[in-house]
Amino acid sequence: MKLTGAQILCESLLKEGVDVLFGYPGGVVLPLFDTFPQYPALRHILVRHEQGAAHAADGYARATGKVGVCLATSGPGATNLVTGIANAHLDSVPMVAITGQVARSFIGKDAFQEVDITGITLPITKHNFLVMEAGQIAQAVKEAFYLARSGRPGPVLIDIPKDVFIEQAEFNYPAKVNLPGYNPTVQGHPAQIKKAAEMINNACQKPLIIAGRGVAISGAFNELKQLAETAHIPVITTLLGIGCFPESHTLSYGMLGMHGTAYANWAVSDADLVIAIGMRMDDRATSKFNEFAPAARIIHIDIDPAEIGKNVRVDVPIVGDIKKVLIPLIKLVKSNQHVEWIAQLDAWRKKAPMVSSRIKNSKVLLPQYVVHKIYEITRGNAIVVAGVGQNQMWAAQHFWYDQPNSFITSGGLGTMGYELPASMGVKVGCPDETVWCIAGDGGFQMTLHELATLVQDKIGVKIAILNNGCLGMVRQWQELFYQKNYVDTPLSCPDFVKLADAYGIPALRVSTSQQVVPAIKKAMATDGPFLIEFVVAPEENVYPMVPPGEALSKVLLEPEKEVHVWSQQNTP
Amino acid sequence: MVSTKHTLVALVEDKPGVLNRMVSLFRRRNFNIESIAVGSSEMSNFSRITFVVDGSPTMVEQVRKQLMGKVVEVVKVTDITDKNIVIRELALIKIKAPSSARSEIIQIVDIFHAEIVDVTQEYLTIEITGPEDKIESLLDLLKPFGIKELARTGRIAMTCGTLVDEE
Numbered sequence: 001m002k003l004t005g006a007q008i009l010c011e012s013l014l015k016e017g018v019d020v021l022f023g024y025p026g027g028v029v030l031p032l033f034d035t036f037p038q039y040p041a042l043r044h045i046l047v048r049h050e051q052g053a054a055h056a057a058d059g060y061a062r063a064t065g066k067v068g069v070c071l072a073t074s075g076p077g078a079t080n081l082v083t084g085i086a087n088a089h090l091d092s093v094p095m096v097a098i099t100g101q102v103a104r105s106f107i108g109k110d111a112f113q114e115v116d117i118t119g120i121t122l123p124i125t126k127h128n129f130l131v132m133e134a135g136q137i138a139q140a141v142k143e144a145f146y147l148a149r150s151g152r153p154g155p156v157l158i159d160i161p162k163d164v165f166i167e168q169a170e171f172n173y174p175a176k177v178n179l180p181g182y183n184p185t186v187q188g189h190p191a192q193i194k195k196a197a198e199m200i201n202n203a204c205q206k207p208l209i210i211a212g213r214g215v216a217i218s219g220a221f222n223e224l225k226q227l228a229e230t231a232h233i234p235v236i237t238t239l240l241g242i243g244c245f246p247e248s249h250t251l252s253y254g255m256l257g258m259h260g261t262a263y264a265n266w267a268v269s270d271a272d273l274v275i276a277i278g279m280r281m282d283d284r285a286t287s288k289f290n291e292f293a294p295a296a297r298i299i300h301i302d303i304d305p306a307e308i309g310k311n312v313r314v315d316v317p318i319v320g321d322i323k324k325v326l327i328p329l330i331k332l333v334k335s336n337q338h339v340e341w342i343a344q345l346d347a348w349r350k351k352a353p354m355v356s357s358r359i360k361n362s363k364v365l366l367p368q369y370v371v372h373k374i375y376e377i378t379r380g381n382a383i384v385v386a387g388v389g390q391n392q393m394w395a396a397q398h399f400w401y402d403q404p405n406s407f408i409t410s411g412g413l414g415t416m417g418y419e420l421p422a423s424m425g426v427k428v429g430c431p432d433e434t435v436w437c438i439a440g441d442g443g444f445q446m447t448l449h450e451l452a453t454l455v456q457d458k459i460g461v462k463i464a465i466l467n468n469g470c471l472g473m474v475r476q477w478q479e480l481f482y483q484k485n486y487v488d489t490p491l492s493c494p495d496f497v498k499l500a501d502a503y504g505i506p507a508l509r510v511s512t513s514q515q516v517v518p519a520i521k522k523a524m525a526t527d528g529p530f531l532i533e534f535v536v537a538p539e540e541n542v543y544p545m546v547p548p549g550e551a552l553s554k555v556l557l558e559p560e561k562e563v564h565v566w567s568q569q570n571t572p
Numbered sequence: 573m574v575s576t577k578h579t580l581v582a583l584v585e586d587k588p589g590v591l592n593r594m595v596s597l598f599r600r601r602n603f604n605i606e607s608i609a610v611g612s613s614e615m616s617n618f619s620r621i622t623f624v625v626d627g628s629p630t631m632v633e634q635v636r637k638q639l640m641g642k643v644v645e646v647v648k649v650t651d652i653t654d655k656n657i658v659i660r661e662l663a664l665i666k667i668k669a670p671s672s673a674r675s676e677i678i679q680i681v682d683i684f685h686a687e688i689v690d691v692t693q694e695y696l697t698i699e700i701t702g703p704e705d706k707i708e709s710l711l712d713l714l715k716p717f718g719i720k721e722l723a724r725t726g727r728i729a730m731t732c733g734t735l736v737d738e739e
């Protein structure tokens with residue numbers, strides 16, 4: 001029996017196990033929307049802006065590990081997806097974006113709402129397709145999902161002209177993809193694995209594991225733990241690697257990088273062996289490339305060969321899927337003890353703890369305190385979705401994440417406004433989890449229209465706005481590097497409580513430390529979405545901080561505790 | 573790091589947009605592509621492309637890995653710069669050739685084993701195949717006569733004795 005292109009698309013999505021799409025209608029996708037009622041198993045969530053659809057699909061994908069799907073019409077609908085697609089691309093998030101295109105006979109003629117979206121998204125997708133016949137939709141969908149989720153995951157876009165949705169063709173879902181040029185290496189090279197094991201067993205006193213999001217993508221949480229415990233190696237993570245190793249574990253020493261813990265950064269600078277696992281040596285993590293881990297030999301395990309040696313020199317490269325590399329590696333690694341090294345890290349942690357006495361005893365409401373109370377009240381059983389800026393760093397630093405994918409944030413692109421729509425996708429994907437969206441007052445104002453989506457689709461996200469009255473992270477840089485010349489960083493905002501009320505969302509404003517716990521408890525006890533505006537200290541800074549362009553060893557601590565600069569000669 | 577000329581040979585699926593995707597990767601790194609030659613390969617539905625680019629060895633290696641890993645239709649890319657290879661290029665040269673100059677031009681063409689492929693009252697069109705330096709030398713000798721049009725294919729190359737995709 002012949003089906004329309006729109007029906008073939010829906011059937012194919014069901015074959016791929018899709019249960020929800022985030023999207024927005026428009027002229028050229030009308031034939032598809034017209035078909036949706038025939039497929040009740042495909043839930044369609046109407047967002048308020050297509051950027052929200054892409055971020056929601058991204059959040060859904062990170063939280064569930066499944067491919068997230070978003071949908072937009074041609075022209076402005078498609079271009080509104082672009083930020084969300086780029087965001088997913090930089091953070092290796094499996095996503096399929098479907099866009100409508102003008103009818104075939106109009107393509108290339110600057111037709112109404114025509115943009116070359118495959119051209120526009122070429123550098124920010126893993127791959128994209130312009131499907132010119134209904135009979136090719138099924139193959140394109142099959143390949144798009146395969147590409148999105150396999151190897152190093154990423155977004156794939158499928159562009160379908162309006163008349164292709166209407167055209168009829170036979171529907172046969174293909175059993176196989178036809179991608180002769182696409183063969184990601186998943187098994188690590190045995191000789192390289194052996195070399196790595198020898199280095200770990202015999203050639204180090206101060207080994208350090210740096211774990212990235214690749215561990216979560218590969219589902220190698222247990223293997224990483226086993227490796228660290230067997231060989232007694234401390235573990236630090238990247239921003240996106242948070243939760244890949246339980247932060248409450250005795251071998252966990254937090255995050256490295258610009259706002260990582262001082263002890264993690266000191267550890268990198270002093271280690272004699274770095275085992276980098278599923279991370280891409282991003283400049284915010286490594287800081288100055290040629291002074292990264294200066295005393296260490298480096299084993300780098302990643303599924304993407306192009307990441308190896310891209311930014312940082314590598315001694316033992318291993319290309320492969322993290323789990324498939326770690327399993328044979330663990331077999332070769334001997335049980336070991338690094339007592340002195342661990343004692344050194346513990347001493348560093350004592351010297352520069354993440355929570356200073358100033359933060360603990362503050363009379364004014366501090367954002368760190370808010371994050372920490374959310375942790376305490378949820379007992380860590382929550383998925384936190386953070387914005388970008390100071391709020392993001394405090395959410396990373398003051399909540400202890402013990403599960404992979406329990407901290408979700410825009411790392412590579414650093415997209416303000418990611419938080420609310422992404423948390424929407426997280427909650428849709430994990431309806432039984434508590435989802436906290438931690439936002440800045442700036443980022444929240446970029447995508448707050450999605451509050452309406454939360455209400456219409458009954459998505460129970462809890463929102464904490466850390467309102468410092470300014471674009472905090474940029475203000476911090478102006479304070480530290482531009483002589484406090486606060487240009488365009490103070491910003492006004494609406495009355496967030498009234499705003500939430502206008503959308504039909506219960507809300508509270510909190511401006512003292514005493515009000516924090518009752519407010520969070522109230523939010524947790526209320527069904528559905530809830531918003532709390534925390535009016536926090538306006539000029540609080542994020543510390544520790546590695547000044548941009550400096551080596552990690554140059555990490556600055558909170559000035560109250562004297563600025564401490566570490567160097568090879570002067571080990572703290 | 574020193575920038576040198578690299579010859580890369582790629583085997584790719586013959587699909588719309590492939591060249592665009594590959595060139596876009598070079599553009600991101602601000603590579604100047606000196607020449608690209610695209611044509612069919614020994615397999616139907618696959619093309620073989622020869623790129624000549626300028627760049628440091630590490631940069632070129634990065635792009636090679638990115639082309640292979642990130643452009644789905646690319647099956648294989650090999651940097652054959654340091655291998656034993658044959659290099660060929662074809663050029664068509666149109667020069668002004670009044671009867672007074674013709675015999676001299678024909679002599680030069682003969683020495684280079686080039687060919688005259690079109691003759692009119694005013695112009696001669698010469699075809700030459702060979703490594704770039706041979707073409708350059710011919711062009712040098714023809715310049716005084718007035719080169720009116722020049723078209724070059726860019727380099728194609730093949731490894732000697734071994735199969736490029738086996739390496």
Ligand SMILES: Cc1ncc(C[n+]2csc(CCOP(=O)(O)OP(=O)(O)O)c2C)c(N)n1
Nearest residue numbers: 389390391414416440441442443471472473
């Ligand atoms: C879309 C976008 N525009 C601009 C920036 C640059 N930027 C990074 S952090 C930041 C300030 C964020 O302010 P806010 O959301 O209030 O969070 P805070 O830092 O105060 O916690 C800005 C403007 C960005 N990351 N994303």
